[in-house]
Amino acid sequence: AKAPDVQENLGPEGSKASEKDMTDTSHGMPHVVYVLVDDMGWNDIGYQSTDLQGMSPHIDDIASKGIKLTSFYAQHLCTPSRAALLTGKLGLRTGLMHDEVIAPMSPWGLSLDYKLLPQYLQGMGYKTHIVGKWHLGHYMYDFYPTKRGFDTFYGYVTDQEHYY
Numbered sequence: 001a002k003a004p005d006v007q008e009n010l011g012p013e014g015s016k017a018s019e020k021d022m023t024d025t026s027h028g029m030p031h032v033v034y035v036l037v038d039d040m041g042w043n044d045i046g047y048q049s050t051d052l053q054g055m056s057p058h059i060d061d062i063a064s065k066g067i068k069l070t071s072f073y074a075q076h077l078c079t080p081s082r083a084a085l086l087t088g089k090l091g092l093r094t095g096l097m098h099d100e101v102i103a104p105m106s107p108w109g110l111s112l113d114y115k116l117l118p119q120y121l122q123g124m125g126y127k128t129h130i131v132g133k134w135h136l137g138h139y140m141y142d143f144y145p146t147k148r149g150f151d152t153f154y155g156y157v158t159d160q161e162h163y164y
Contacts, residue, residue, distance in 0.1 A: 029125065033066070036081065036085055038133075045060075047059070047068075075097070078135060079096050079101060079136065082133075082136055087110070087114045087117075094111065102136070102158075102159065103159065106139065110136040110148075112142055118149030119149035120149075127151050128151050129151060129154075130145050130150045130153050130155065131154050131155055132154075132155045133160075133161070135157070135158065135159050
């Protein structure tokens with residue numbers, strides 16, 4: 001199957017997701033917003049820093065009303081960090097722990113043997129959405145986020161996006 005244009009808000013089988021689908025809270029379950037940011041230090045955001053208070057008001061507001069996870073192991077590259085977040089396993093277990101980044105032509109990705117966090121959340125009745133960098137494999141359509149438990153994806157699948 002032809003891969004979709006990854007810059008669109010696509011749902012399963014390439015269908016457009018409606019705004020209602022993304023904002024519906026009638027299910028009574030709490031919203032889960034998980035933010036993974038690359039190349040950011042501990043005090044590089046307002047709610048963590050006395051020097052930057054007020055610089056990230058929306059994130060600060062979300063953090064003040066939610067649960068902040070403050071005990072974790074960060075990987076030295078973004079791909080192992082993403083794999084760890086979505087599988088609950090360290091890079092050593094997922095096979096994505098070396099300095100070999102998944103390049104645009106790499107014929108591999110995060111193993112399809114792993115059930116990912118969004119797949120578990122879907123099983124609980126959640127709508128799942130991802131925005132930003134995927135970078136867990138893209139040479140086969142089965143590696144795409146909308147095949148790995150996300151209802152919609154808006155972003156890019158490789159390691160970087162050009163601004164021109």
